[in-house]
Amino acid sequence: xxxxxxxxxxxxxxxxxxxxxxxxxxxxxxxxxxxxxxxxxxxxxxxxxxxxxxxxxxxxxxxxxxxxxxxxxxxxxxxxxxxxxxxxxxxxxxxxxxxxxxxxxxxxxxxxxxxxxxxxxxxxxxxxxxxxxxxxxxxxxxxxxxxxxxxxxxxxxxxxxxxxxxxxxxxxxxxxxxxxxxxxxxxxxxxxxxxxxxxxxxxxxxxxxxxxxxxxxxxxxxxxxxxxxxxxxxxxxxxxxxxxxxxxxxxxxxxxxxxxxxxxxxxxxxxxxxxxxxxxxxxxxxxxxxxxxxxxxxxxxxxxxxxxxxxxxxxxxxxxxxxxxxxxxxxxxxxxxxxxxxxxxxxxxxxxxxxxxxxxxxxxxxxxxxxxxxxxxxxxxxxxxxxxxxxxxxxxxxxxxxxxxxxxxxxxxxxxxxxxxxxxxxxxxxxxxxxxxxxxxxxxxxxxxxxxxxxxxxxxxxxxxxxxxxxxxxxxxxxxxxxxxxxxxxxxxxxxxxxxxxxxxxxxxxxxxxxxxxxxxxxxxxxxxxxxxxxxxxxxxxxxxxxxxxxxxxxxxxxxxxxxxxxxxxxxxxxxxxxxxxxxxxxxxxxxxxxxxxxxxxxxxxxxxxxxxxxxxxxxxxxxxxxxxxxxxxxxxxxxxxxxxxxxxxxxxxxxxxxxxxxxxxxxxxxxxxxxxxxxxxxxxxxxxxxxxxxxxxxxxxxxxxxxxxxxxxxxxxxxxxxxxxxxxxxx
Amino acid sequence: xxxxxxxxxxxxxxxxxxxxxxxxxxxxxxxxxxxxxxxxxxxxxxxxxxxxxxxxxxxxxxxxxxxxxxxxxxxxxxxxxxxxxxxxxxxxxxxxxxxxxxxxxxxxxxxxxxxxxxxxxxxxxxxxxxxxxxxxxxxxxxxxxxxxxxxxxxxxxxxxxxxxxxxxxxxxxxxxxx
Numbered sequence: 001x002x003x004x005x006x007x008x009x010x011x012x013x014x015x016x017x018x019x020x021x022x023x024x025x026x027x028x029x030x031x032x033x034x035x036x037x038x039x040x041x042x043x044x045x046x047x048x049x050x051x052x053x054x055x056x057x058x059x060x061x062x063x064x065x066x067x068x069x070x071x072x073x074x075x076x077x078x079x080x081x082x083x084x085x086x087x088x089x090x091x092x093x094x095x096x097x098x099x100x101x102x103x104x105x106x107x108x109x110x111x112x113x114x115x116x117x118x119x120x121x122x123x124x125x126x127x128x129x130x131x132x133x134x135x136x137x138x139x140x141x142x143x144x145x146x147x148x149x150x151x152x153x154x155x156x157x158x159x160x161x162x163x164x165x166x167x168x169x170x171x172x173x174x175x176x177x178x179x180x181x182x183x184x185x186x187x188x189x190x191x192x193x194x195x196x197x198x199x200x201x202x203x204x205x206x207x208x209x210x211x212x213x214x215x216x217x218x219x220x221x222x223x224x225x226x227x228x229x230x231x232x233x234x235x236x237x238x239x240x241x242x243x244x245x246x247x248x249x250x251x252x253x254x255x256x257x258x259x260x261x262x263x264x265x266x267x268x269x270x271x272x273x274x275x276x277x278x279x280x281x282x283x284x285x286x287x288x289x290x291x292x293x294x295x296x297x298x299x300x301x302x303x304x305x306x307x308x309x310x311x312x313x314x315x316x317x318x319x320x321x322x323x324x325x326x327x328x329x330x331x332x333x334x335x336x337x338x339x340x341x342x343x344x345x346x347x348x349x350x351x352x353x354x355x356x357x358x359x360x361x362x363x364x365x366x367x368x369x370x371x372x373x374x375x376x377x378x379x380x381x382x383x384x385x386x387x388x389x390x391x392x393x394x395x396x397x398x399x400x401x402x403x404x405x406x407x408x409x410x411x412x413x414x415x416x417x418x419x420x421x422x423x424x425x426x427x428x429x430x431x432x433x434x435x436x437x438x439x440x441x442x443x444x445x446x447x448x449x450x451x452x453x454x455x456x457x458x459x460x461x462x463x464x465x466x467x468x469x470x471x472x473x474x475x476x477x478x479x480x481x482x483x484x485x486x487x488x489x490x491x492x493x494x495x496x497x498x499x500x501x502x503x504x505x506x507x508x509x510x511x512x513x514x515x516x517x518x519x520x521x522x523x524x525x526x527x528x529x530x531x532x533x534x535x536x537x538x539x540x541x542x543x544x545x546x547x548x549x550x551x552x553x554x555x556x557x558x559x560x561x562x563x564x565x566x567x568x569x570x571x572x573x574x575x576x577x578x579x580x581x582x583x584x585x586x587x588x589x590x591x592x593x594x595x596x597x598x599x600x601x602x603x604x605x606x607x608x609x610x611x612x613x614x615x616x617x618x619x620x621x622x623x624x625x626x627x628x629x630x631x632x633x634x635x636x637x638x639x640x641x642x643x644x645x646x647x648x649x650x651x652x653x654x655x656x657x658x659x660x661x662x663x664x665x666x667x668x669x670x671x672x673x674x675x676x677x678x679x680x681x682x683x684x685x686x687x688x689x690x691x692x693x694x695x696x697x698x699x700x701x702x703x704x705x706x707x708x709x710x711x712x713x714x715x716x717x718x719x720x721x722x723x724x725x726x727x728x729x730x731x732x
Numbered sequence: 733x734x735x736x737x738x739x740x741x742x743x744x745x746x747x748x749x750x751x752x753x754x755x756x757x758x759x760x761x762x763x764x765x766x767x768x769x770x771x772x773x774x775x776x777x778x779x780x781x782x783x784x785x786x787x788x789x790x791x792x793x794x795x796x797x798x799x800x801x802x803x804x805x806x807x808x809x810x811x812x813x814x815x816x817x818x819x820x821x822x823x824x825x826x827x828x829x830x831x832x833x834x835x836x837x838x839x840x841x842x843x844x845x846x847x848x849x850x851x852x853x854x855x856x857x858x859x860x861x862x863x864x865x866x867x868x869x870x871x872x873x874x875x876x877x878x879x880x881x882x883x884x885x886x887x888x889x890x891x892x893x894x895x896x897x898x899x900x901x902x903x904x905x906x907x908x909x910x
Contacts, residue, residue, distance in 0.1 A: 027827070095800075117770070498821060
């Protein structure tokens with residue numbers, strides 16, 4: 001039965017329209033109590049961006065209660081007075097008509113797209129009933145429920161507070177899909193993942209660090225605002241990226257051979273006596289072992305491994321060692337290939353042997369303004385099991401986990417079954433390699449809960465979606481950013497939350513009331529205060545700082561970086577020896593190679609290609625391709641293929657091609673012929689072919705990286721290895 | 733306004749009331765299955781494959797750049813005339829705009845700087861046809877399609893009633909950007 005127009009006018013309109021209306025019949029508007037304003041109301045609210053992890057502070061212009069635009073905060077040191085296109089585009093996010101507007105409970109099959117609106121109480125009850133049932137079926141072991149999240153919001157720790165008091169060790173966060181390898185590699189040498197003083201460096205080597213197109217840290221701005229000729233930039237990448245275009249030299253290195261390049265550089269530097277003997281004698285251990293080790297890695301040998309000429313390697317090594325402020329940039333996302341941690345160690349050692357540490361233009365441990373830690377009572381459980389992949393990774397970060405081995409074990413229920421997944425803003429179906437595996441995991445789960453402002457592909461496949469307020473509508477607690485110029489930032493709302501949405505703290509602390517610990521106490525007992533009270537507590541040692549935050553969006557202190565404090569002995573390198581470790585006894589004790597040993601990547605085979613990933617200048621991760629203000633720049637992605645390779649396969653620009661990997665992943669995508677990629681590699685940008693039809697700008701457009709990437713990881717840090725993906729390609 | 737202002741106001745409020753999330757009482761009145769009604773409400777206004785089918789936001793039927801200006805200007809106009817839009821939705825939320833129209837119309841008689849025809853022409857003229865078409869195309873209950881058609885006709889009739897003397901057609905003498 002349907003309602004006709006006649007019936008609507010005759011009866012439905014009056015009857016339905018008046019249901020539940022107040023005395024004045026108004027539901028959505030009211031009459032002003034105060035004197036109406038006669039002029040346009042414009043106000044500025046400083047807060048920080050959430051489109052990428054850089055968290056740049058902006059001045060939000062709010063006109064008549066509507067966010068008009070986000071302007072850069074000129075005094076914020078970290079962004080150098082800049083607000084990027086992605087950040088600007090964020091102003092529209094609260095008004096996106098496809099936001100999740102209230103809690104939603106799935107009514108059809110997963111992924112079918114049938115939902116009903118639910119009240120918060122109804123959604124919480126639904127989650128608790130299902131979750132408690134599977135926990136009971138697992139004998140009370142709460143480890144059967146896992147929690148996935150991503151960095152970037154300042155409320156992520158509340159989500160993991162819920163996990164901890166709930167009693168599950170299974171956290172899976174983003175680092176092993178991003179920077180765990182480089183952190184582990186540099187920590188093993190310098191005791192920290194240091195900052196890089198790009199501003200004062202006159203010679204930089206970047207190995208795949210596409211600073212012009214990735215997220216925009218201070219290094220990007222410092223590097224590219226410099227006048228031509230004031231610095232030399234050497235860039236190694238299989239692709240001609242925008243960073244390559246701005247470099248003095250682009251070297252299309254063979255994927256997986258960055259370590260060979262670094263080892264050969266050390267061969268030249270040490271062999272020719274160009275190393276900084278004084279720095280090494282005073283501050284390093286293991287130089288003799290390293291010098292002996294790199295003797296075998298000549299530039300001629302490296303030429304065969306890297307496709308970079310021995311002459312170029314020699315010249316770069318000599319220039320690097322003799323330029324006083326040279327630095328080999330460590331990189332950020334390093335989920336690439338082979339022994340990725342050892343590759344990063346080799347790069348760290350190149351810096352160490354020329355003394356590019358604790359000096360202008362070099363590496364320097366970042367500073368952080370101390371804030372009072374957030375504290376809550378822990379919950380104790382008698383039934384405890386270690387996290388799933390505990391034995392698969394040498395340096396396991398318990399708060400982060402390692403996504404690839406964790407998912408493999410979850411699929412095998414090894415050593416126990418995972419029955420539920422709570423997800424906070426991590427779009428696991430679009431970000432994890434091998435989407436088929438993730439979908440297979442989802443199919444095994446009894447309950448999937450997703451907290452997200454948007455209907456991401458992951459939310460689309462969930463059972464319950466809990467809508468979080470966007471970063472422009474909520475208060476986020478203070479966070480200290482460790483930098484060369486350390487600052488504290490926070491977020492404050494520009495407008496009140498739209499729709500029936502809530503910040504994460506409110507969501508998890510309310511949800512906690514529907515669960516009990518082993519003693520029968522509600523988990524909400526473990527949540528105290530509010531985001532505001534937590535912020536005040538965190539700032540207790542910095543009087544007046546909250547006012548500064550409210551006014552400027554950030555504050556800094558007299559904590560300033562001073563070069564030479566490690567060299568003078570005032571500070572100590574945070575390794576076990578207290579020295580820069582060129583040879584790692586710690587690695588040796590753990591059965592790992594104490595020095596980086598190069599292994600040639602396996603031959604990819606005739607007619608096959610290595611799929612490489614990388615950033616796009618306009619987009620961040622998988623989220624921003626669906627922003628209308630950014631999507632128009634690139635409405636669909638295309639696979640880069642070298643014309644020499646394309647000619648052999650009869651592929652032309654614009655052809656639809658079929659790509660297949662070795663594990664059942666395949667995509668169809670348009671081809672783009674370009675000499676800006678090696679003939680043995682293929683590439684396309686991230687963020688397209690979303691699984692979520694609720695992201696119409698990227699649904700069914702182009703191809704998803706998650707669909708073609710194979711699932712590999714290295715066992716030292718647990719980092720995914722995305723460049724181990726080997727594919728075939730042909731015209732579709 | 734030539735029409736009975738009380739009747740028009742009541743009708744606008746009832747039209748706005750039809751956007752409320754379906755309840756059992758509403759389904760009973762419409763003699764429709766509640767789940768069908770809910771599914772349609774969600775698909776049309778909240779979440780659906782390919783994007784919501786009929787976003788209840790007027791600015792979504794304008795050029796994307798115009799939406800921001802539309803929201804800022806409309807909210808500013810409401811504030812100037814003592815009408816407060818709820819903060820749970822963007823200012824171009826159609827049911828809120830219908831309710832606002834009832835209050836603004838009442839103020840127009842006493843306010844020299846509020847011309848009801850300009851108000852209708854600027855904020856209630858450019859989107860109803862597209863909104864009604866979207867509802868007509870995607871609603872499976874008939875209720876929301878009828879709602880869209882009625883909103884469109886009501887606003888056209890109101891605008892016709894308010895046509896300034898000397899203007900013989902409904903061709904807009906005003907532009908959104910004016």
